[in-house]
Amino acid sequence: xxxxxxxxxxxxxxxxxxxxTVCAPVLCALFACGGGYPEPRNQxxxxxxxxxxxxxxxxxxxxxxxxxxxxxxxxxDSGKGLIQEGExxxxxxxxxxxxxxxxxxxxxxxxxxxxxxxxxxxxxLEQLKETVEKPVEKPAETPKP
Amino acid sequence: MARRTFTGSRHVPTSWAGVxxxxxxxxxxxxxxxxxxxxxxxxxxxxxxxxxQGPAAELAPxxxxxxxxxLERANMAFGSGTDEAVVRDLAYVAERKVAIAVASxxxxxxxxxxxxxxxxRDTLRxxxxxxxxxxxxxxxxxxxxxxxxxxSEREARLVAERKAADAIKSLDEVARVKEEARxxxxxxxxGVLFATGQHSLLPIAKDKLREVAKALLDQGETNIVxxxxxxxxxxxxxxxxxxxxRAQEVRGFLVSQGIPTSNIRALGVGEERPVASNETAEGRxxxxxxxxxxxxKGAKPKT
Numbered sequence: 001x002x003x004x005x006x007x008x009x010x011x012x013x014x015x016x017x018x019x020x021t022v023c024a025p026v027l028c029a030l031f032a033c034g035g036g037y038p039e040p041r042n043q044x045x046x047x048x049x050x051x052x053x054x055x056x057x058x059x060x061x062x063x064x065x066x067x068x069x070x071x072x073x074x075x076x077d078s079g080k081g082l083i084q085e086g087e088x089x090x091x092x093x094x095x096x097x098x099x100x101x102x103x104x105x106x107x108x109x110x111x112x113x114x115x116x117x118x119x120x121x122x123x124x125l126e127q128l129k130e131t132v133e134k135p136v137e138k139p140a141e142t143p144k145p
Numbered sequence: 146m147a148r149r150t151f152t153g154s155r156h157v158p159t160s161w162a163g164v165x166x167x168x169x170x171x172x173x174x175x176x177x178x179x180x181x182x183x184x185x186x187x188x189x190x191x192x193x194x195x196x197x198q199g200p201a202a203e204l205a206p207x208x209x210x211x212x213x214x215x216l217e218r219a220n221m222a223f224g225s226g227t228d229e230a231v232v233r234d235l236a237y238v239a240e241r242k243v244a245i246a247v248a249s250x251x252x253x254x255x256x257x258x259x260x261x262x263x264x265x266r267d268t269l270r271x272x273x274x275x276x277x278x279x280x281x282x283x284x285x286x287x288x289x290x291x292x293x294x295x296x297s298e299r300e301a302r303l304v305a306e307r308k309a310a311d312a313i314k315s316l317d318e319v320a321r322v323k324e325e326a327r328x329x330x331x332x333x334x335x336g337v338l339f340a341t342g343q344h345s346l347l348p349i350a351k352d353k354l355r356e357v358a359k360a361l362l363d364q365g366e367t368n369i370v371x372x373x374x375x376x377x378x379x380x381x382x383x384x385x386x387x388x389x390x391r392a393q394e395v396r397g398f399l400v401s402q403g404i405p406t407s408n409i410r411a412l413g414v415g416e417e418r419p420v421a422s423n424e425t426a427e428g429r430x431x432x433x434x435x436x437x438x439x440x441x442k443g444a445k446p447k448t
Contacts, residue, residue, distance in 0.1 A: 068241075093234040100241035107248040114255035121262040128269045132276075 335433030358402030389413025
C-alpha cells in the first residue's frame with residue numbers, strides 16, 4: 001500500500017516538473033509582451049475633469065488662475081503625447097501635475113469670486129451706514145391756517 | 146547613491162505641522178543624508194512652513210493637512226532614494242496643494258467677512274426700520290393733532306358765524322339792520338326811543354337797546370359809533386345839539402349794558418343827512434332816528 005503510494009508521488013512530481021519546464025518560458029514571454037506600465041486612463045480622465053471644472057469656475061478670467069489653468073492644459077496635452085509614445089509611467093506623473101495645477105486654478109478662481117462678493121457686501125454695508133448716520137431732514141413747518 | 150531615510154508619515158495636528166516642516170527643512174530628521182534635495186522640494190517645504198504659520202492653519206486646516214500629507218510623500222520619496230524626477234513631481238503636487246490650502250483660507254476668510262457684513266447690515270436695517278417707524282408714528286400723531294386743531298378751529302368759526310347770524314337776526318327784530326359801505330348800520334326810529342324834543346330814553350326804548358347791546362356784546366364788536374339824526378324842523382343848531390344829546394344818551398345806555406366806553410363814541414349829525422323827505426310827516430318820522438354804526442370804516446372810537 002505504502003509502496004504504491006510512493007510510486008504515484010514520484011510520477012506526479014515528474015509530471016509537474018515537465019509542465020513547469022514547458023510553460024514557464026511561454027508565460028515569461030507573454031508577461032514580457034503585455035505586462036508594461038498600464039496607460040494612466042483614470043488619471044487622464046481626472047486631470048481633464050479638473051481642467052473643465054476650473055474653466056467652468058472662470059479660472060481663465062484672472063491672471064493667476066489663468067496661468068495655472070494654462071499649465072494644466074499644457075501638461076494634459078504633454079501627458080497625452082507621452083501615452084502615445086508608450087511612456088505611460090511618465091505620463092501619469094505629468095497628468096498628476098496637471099490635475100494639481102487645475103485644482104489650484106479652480107480654488108484661486110473661487111477665492112477671487114468670494115473676495116469680490118465680500119467686497120460688494122462691505123460696500124453695501126458702508127452705504128447703509130452712511131444712510132443711517134445721515135441726519136434726517138425734517139419737512140418745513142406748514143403754516144397754520 | 147546614498148540611502149536617505151525619512152521618519153515616515155505620522156498624523157500630527159495642524160499646529161504641529163509647521164514644527165514638523167521646520168524639522169524637515171532644518172535637516173534635523175534622523176538619518177538625513179547629505180545629498181541636496183531638488184529645488185521643487187525646497188520650494189514646497191518653504192511654502193508649507195509659511196502656510197502653516199499663516200491664516201490657513203485656522204481657516205483651512207483640512208486642506209493644509211492634505212498638503213502636509215503630500216509633502217510627506219515627497220519627503221519619503223526623497224528619503225528612500227526614489228527617482229529624482231518622481232520626487233520633483235511629488236514636490237510639485239505638494240506645493241500646489243499648499244497653495245490650494247492658502248487660497249481655501251482666503252475663501253473661508255471672505256465667507257466669514259460676508260457673514261459679518263451681513264449681520265452688521267441686518268442690524269443697521271433693523272435700526273433704520275425702527276427709526277423710520279418711530280418717525281412715521283410721530284408724523285402721524287402730529288398730523289392727527291393738526292387735523293384736530295383744524296376741526297376745532299372750523300367748529301369755532303362755525304359757532305361764531307352762527308352766533309353772528311343769530312345776533313343780526315335778533316337785531317332785525319328790534320331795529321333795521323343794513324350792511325353799508327361805512328359798516329353795519331343799525332337804525333332805531335327816533336319816535337320809539339325819545340319823546341318829541343326830549344333826549345331821555347323811553348322805557349320801551351331801553352328794552353330794544355338791551356337787545357341791541359346783547360347782540361353787540363355777543364359779536365364782540367370793538368368799534369361802534371352812535372349817530373343822532375333829526376328832521377329839519379326848528380333851528381339847525383338846536384337840532385344838532387339835540388341829536389348829540391340823544392346819541393350820548395344811547396351811548397350811555399349801551400355802556401351801562403357792558404359795552405366798554407373805549408369801544409363806543411357818540412356823534413350828533415342833526416338834520417344834515419335825511420333819509421326821507423322832511424315835507425311829509427312820515428318822511429320826518431324816518432329822519433328822526435339813531436344809527437348805530439358797527440365797525441365804521443376810517444372811524445376811531447372816542448375814548
